[in-house]
Amino acid sequence: MRDPNALALAPSSGQRLSVDDYRQDFRSLRTEIRDKDSWKFERRQHFEEDSASRNAFRQGRWREALALLEERREPLLQAVRRDKENNTAFHRVRVVEEPLSPYLQWELHSLRIQAECGKPVRVIQAEKLTTLEADGRLPEVVVLGGEVLYEVVYSGTGTTLGGIRFSDATLIATWEEFIKELYGGGEDVLSYFDRRVAHLPPPGRTG
Template sequence: MPDRNALELPLSQGERLSLEAYRSEYRQRRAELRDRHSWKFERQQEFEERDDSWEAFRRGHWEESLRLLGEEREALLKTAQRDRERGTAFHRVRVVEEPLTPYMQWELHALRVQSEAGKKIRVVTPAALGSLETTGPLPEVVVVGGQVLYQVVYTEAGVLDGAIRFTDTELTKRWERFIKELYEAGEDLLSYFERRVAHLSPPQPKAV
């Protein structure tokens, strides 16, 4: 486990990307990737999504929200198959705090569909981070093919707002090793879901 200093992301070394620029660059890099894996570390417990399932949940329509998540399965299966053909995979480590926030309960249902479609997702608790967060939560990070690191940026409300790109080789490798270690120590998403989420009552959305 690295120390916190080794995982610092100095703003002076990064380049801020708008949401549009980040999405475009990320899609291109992933599409061109061959025989290299990518890694995501997701820490925050609250976000605001921009998709139909999330909007249905916010309106209090839980069953509709789950139905809409299920409709994404076919596209997810195709993406997972394409990744296998290219010799690449997207590994995701999701830090989960309990008791679950309403958002997190919704997201775990979304991740369940992704995992069932072949996406590689594991769960860790904050305890797995040891003393790394004594000065505050770790950032949201994506490492694509060992070549570039993105610190994902969100607004105060939790809406995706672009990223900061880092290309320093050693920094990218340190984060990749860190996320990989967490992934190897984590619990499979489906196992965690059946053990800790499946039995829960529908979450209540925040008042809007």
């Protein structure tokens, strides 16, 4: 089992970015990546987001929320085509705790559509992280092209506060390898969705 100390992210070792700066920095680097893959580790079970589907879900309009997710297929297919042209892929590992939170049930519908459009997404059970989380949950992390690591920072309620940008090569390589290992041992989100999500009734309103 990996040493949890090797995954520690000291904020003082990185560059703190506001929400706008984080998103701009992320988008700029993401579009430049060629011939390298990126990796995302998503741990929290609830986020606050501002999107048409998320807002419909928040207000209890479940069918509308799902219909709005379906409208994202063409942009997703375009994004996958661009990634193929650049010989890159953005892999995502989604940690799940059961029973699923209302937010996660909604997000898994979104991830299913992303996977159907060609994005690589896998699910792992939170229990696999037990020995690594004795002192608390692991952070939300994105590694772009093996060059930059972002810890995405959230409020207690799941609102994005910004990010911390790390450039230490050893830290980046350690996290990239860790997420790759989880991905390798994970379950394809389409399989997980069919087993554990498709049959669920609409969740209650949130937010």
